[in-house]
Amino acid sequence: MFHRESGYYKTSYAADMALYPLPIARWTVAAVALATCIAPFVLHEYYVSILNLIMVATVGALGLNILVGYTGQISIGHAAFMSVGAYTAANLAVRLDLPFWVTLPAGGLMAAAIGAIVGIPSLRIKGLYLAIATLAGQLIIEWTINHVPWISGGAQASIEVPRPTLFGTQLKTQFQLYWFLLFFAVLAIVGTLNLVRSRIGRAFIAIRDQDIAAEIIGINIFRYKLLAFAISSFYAGVTGVLYTYYLGIANYEQFQIVTSIDYLAMIIIGGLGSILGSIFGAIFVTLLPIVIRLGMENWGSFLFGDADIRNLIPNLRLILFGGLIILFLVLEPEGLNRLWRNIRSYFRVWPFSY
Amino acid sequence: MRSFKSLGAVVGAAALALSASAFAQKDIVIGLQCDRTGPTQTVGVFLCPGYHDYIALVNSKGGVGGAKIRALEIDHEYKVPSAVESYERHKKEGAVLISLYGTPQTQALTQRLTEDKIAGTSPGFGSAAAANGDKFPYIFPIAASYWSQAAGAVQFVKDKLGGSLRGKKIAYLYFDNPAGREPLPVLEALVKEEGFEMRTFAVPSPGVEMGAQVIDIAQRFKPDFVIAHLFGRSPSVSIKELKRVGYPLSKVVSFVWGSAEADIIAAGGWATAEGYYGLQFAGVGSNYPVLKEITEMYKKQGKAAPKEMASTVFYNRGVLIAAIHVEAISNAVKAKGGTNITPHDVKLGFEKIKGFTLGGLVPPLEINNVDHEGGGWVQIFQAKGGKWVKSTEWFKAYPTLLKKMLATGG
Numbered sequence: 020m021f022h023r024e025s026g027y028y029k030t031s032y033a034a035d036m037a038l039y040p041l042p043i044a045r046w047t048v049a050a051v052a053l054a055t056c057i058a059p060f061v062l063h064e065y066y067v068s069i070l071n072l073i074m075v076a077t078v079g080a081l082g083l084n085i086l087v088g089y090t091g092q093i094s095i096g097h098a099a100f101m102s103v104g105a106y107t108a109a110n111l112a113v114r115l116d117l118p119f120w121v122t123l124p125a126g127g128l129m130a131a132a133i134g135a136i137v138g139i140p141s142l143r144i145k146g147l148y149l150a151i152a153t154l155a156g157q158l159i160i161e162w163t164i165n166h167v168p169w170i171s172g173g174a175q176a177s178i179e180v181p182r183p184t185l186f187g188t189q190l191k192t193q194f195q196l197y198w199f200l201l202f203f204a205v206l207a208i209v210g211t212l213n214l215v216r217s218r219i220g221r222a223f224i225a226i227r228d229q230d231i232a233a234e235i236i237g238i239n240i241f242r243y244k245l246l247a248f249a250i251s252s253f254y255a256g257v258t259g260v261l262y263t264y265y266l267g268i269a270n271y272e273q274f275q276i277v278t279s280i281d282y283l284a285m286i287i288i289g290g291l292g293s294i295l296g297s298i299f300g301a302i303f304v305t306l307l308p309i310v311i312r313l314g315m316e317n318w319g320s321f322l323f324g325d326a327d328i329r330n331l332i333p334n335l336r337l338i339l340f341g342g343l344i345i346l347f348l349v350l351e352p353e354g355l356n357r358l359w360r361n362i363r364s365y366f367r368v369w370p371f372s373y
Numbered sequence: 374m375r376s377f378k379s380l381g382a383v384v385g386a387a388a389l390a391l392s393a394s395a396f397a398q399k400d401i402v403i404g405l406q407c408d409r410t411g412p413t414q415t416v417g418v419f420l421c422p423g424y425h426d427y428i429a430l431v432n433s434k435g436g437v438g439g440a441k442i443r444a445l446e447i448d449h450e451y452k453v454p455s456a457v458e459s460y461e462r463h464k465k466e467g468a469v470l471i472s473l474y475g476t477p478q479t480q481a482l483t484q485r486l487t488e489d490k491i492a493g494t495s496p497g498f499g500s501a502a503a504a505n506g507d508k509f510p511y512i513f514p515i516a517a518s519y520w521s522q523a524a525g526a527v528q529f530v531k532d533k534l535g536g537s538l539r540g541k542k543i544a545y546l547y548f549d550n551p552a553g554r555e556p557l558p559v560l561e562a563l564v565k566e567e568g569f570e571m572r573t574f575a576v577p578s579p580g581v582e583m584g585a586q587v588i589d590i591a592q593r594f595k596p597d598f599v600i601a602h603l604f605g606r607s608p609s610v611s612i613k614e615l616k617r618v619g620y621p622l623s624k625v626v627s628f629v630w631g632s633a634e635a636d637i638i639a640a641g642g643w644a645t646a647e648g649y650y651g652l653q654f655a656g657v658g659s660n661y662p663v664l665k666e667i668t669e670m671y672k673k674q675g676k677a678a679p680k681e682m683a684s685t686v687f688y689n690r691g692v693l694i695a696a697i698h699v700e701a702i703s704n705a706v707k708a709k710g711g712t713n714i715t716p717h718d719v720k721l722g723f724e725k726i727k728g729f730t731l732g733g734l735v736p737p738l739e740i741n742n743v744d745h746e747g748g749g750w751v752q753i754f755q756a757k758g759g760k761w762v763k764s765t766e767w768f769k770a771y772p773t774l775l776k777k778m779l780a781t782g783g
Contacts, residue, residue, distance in 0.1 A: 267484030272477035273453035333448035
């Protein structure tokens with residue numbers, strides 16, 4: 020991640036695909052792991068809560084990146100799959116009193132099943148047309164949850180869920196939930212890392228680059244496109260379950276189309292078809308509004324009066340957010356991940372770059 | 374020598390100022406979630422300034438118990454993750470109460486507020502069942518819930534139609550979301566109790582397309598009254614459409630989110646909407662002493678009154694929310710005998726609010742440990758001659774029915 024050999028020395032495919040390309044990579048991963056373990060002990064609860072939101076968003080962004088970035092199938096129904104996971108887990112947890120280690124995979128699998136169904140049109144249509152088909156999926160799922168009390172748990176369409184219990188302790192505080200969410204975020208990252216370098220992942224990439232060519236070399240398009248939708252929706256469903264346990268409630272109003280677009284923004288800003296990019300995107304989209312607000316609160320008073328600042332902060336945040344996205348995409352259309360790689364490759368042979 | 378003396382005076386003054394600030398009381402912090410962007414920004418751009426103006430007025434009079442009040446506003450764009458982040462930020466700043474904004478945000482934070490024992494207010498948001506203080510000890514709707522609004526609307530229609538609803542027809546035109554459907558159990562119970570016929574007409578999101586429903590209402594069902602419960606752009610569309618098909622607007626009463634000046638203006642102006650009734654949980658108009666005090670405060674600073682004051686419906690709601698918060702805080706300060714109050718003190722402060730009307734802008738609320746809604750008071754105004762004209766006094770309707778429903782949770 021933070022290191023590079025000073026040239027190209029790989030001589031076999033196995034070496035190229037290794038999770039740890041260099042011995043030092045192990046140390047980097049160990050350092051990052053250590054930092055994430057120390058963080059909740061030294062940071063204030065508020066910052067831990069931001070990390071928690073980032074971790075939930077990371078799982079969702081990874082899932083969407085598998086579908087959009089690796090397989091090249093556009094989806095704007097990601098938030099709806101989250102709500103499928105959320106309501107499945109909530110119903111199981113409340114009605115059957117099941118623990119999270121049952122409801123969490125169940126929510127994911129349910130979302131995967133629904134996602135595979137919504138993905139069926141992808142076999143015939145591509146691009147913008149597929150986007151509209153998944154939009155229909157989003158709206159149908161929203162409508163169904165909104166109108167079927169058996170799923171939504173009544174007119175309010177929200178189900179209160181007891182927080183997850185582990186070894187007899189209920190995980191309530193941000194500190195406790197941090198470990199809960201960290202476990203699943205790490206699982207999602209490691210899972211995706213291994214998925215994309217497996218046979219399935221390479222099939223996805225082949226479909227993305229040219230689906231007819233992929234079919235000719237023997238990839239079953241039908242199977243792999245639906246698999247991509249199912250895996251991506253599984254991640255989305257798990258994200259929904261994590262939100263449900265984190266907030267203590269399943270509520271469909273937080274999984275509306277705006278949320279789908281937020282997740283698309285995350286992976287586009289972070290970098291399509293990259294795992295680090297999904298993490299960067301989740302961090303960027305979660306942190307940017309907070310950073311802009313903090314900046315305005317601290318330094319805005321030099322320029323504006325109090326009442327004006329209050330009007331300015333939210334609006335300026337929207338303007339800056341939009342402006343920065345445009346700026347990033349103009350500077351580097353392949354996202355933050357590519358920006359990061361450019362920096363690294365600059366230092367690869369530094370200081371003898373010529 | 375003289376210069377030394379003046380230097381000494383300066384140093385002394387500085388030292389005095391330093392020690393004064395060191396001993397100055399800490400501000401009392403309120404966590405204010407308020408949206409000036411996002412889907413509900415039409416409300417927030419007027420409501421949030423109203424809130425801050427009232428707090429500024431309190432501070433200009435010396436604050437509460439000598440301590441200034443600081444309302445830390447955070448705009449969460451109606452997004453749940455941002456609302457969670459803003460709640461944690463408020464907690465870090467030591468907020469003694471949280472002013473919630475938005476129904477999904479209220480739902481998402483309910484459990485956390487209860488765990489952290491911090492009171493959150495949800496006027497016009499959240500669920501009606503939260504008025505039950507036994508079940509939701511830390512959620513305070515403090516204004517009429519959709520259940521109370523439904524009861525108030527039916528009571529109003531009953532009075533308008535001559536004291537009996539037997540055999541009458543009422544159309545319920547609502548936004549097809551959880552908030553829109555929430556009043557249905559109350560309305561259905563009242564159908565049984567009062568013996569009227571009701572038909573429901575759902576408007577799907579985003580609610581700008583309701584030609585079919587309105588024609589159905591005006592030409593097929595032909596109701597004696599229409600109760601409308603719409604949000605955002607849709608109230609203005611409903612006014613326009615009902616006018617177009619010739620249904621008299623003096624037979625339409627809207628819930629609180631469809632009864633602002635902005636809705637009338639968006640529908641084509643006051644002349645179009647003449648006769649339309651709107652339910653309110655805060656007084657409307659600028660004829661309240663507290664609003665004059667705010668104007669005075671601005672005049673003293675040499676400024677004109679803010680233009681947001683002209684939108685009295687939302688501005689006054691902001692003032693009402695701030696006033697109830699300050700009242701709860703001052704109750705807490707009085708009980709504690711100092712300004713080092715905890716969120717729990719403020720919760721108890723809320724439960725002592727009684728007889729606080731702010732010259733009629735606030736209804737005669739009576740909040741206690743069971744009733745966190747304060748009685749479910751509403752007042753009805755009519756669009757008449759270019760402004761909202763008071764049509765009823767503050768009233769609460771069908772209290773026994775609502776109490777029964779709150780006890781059973783609907």
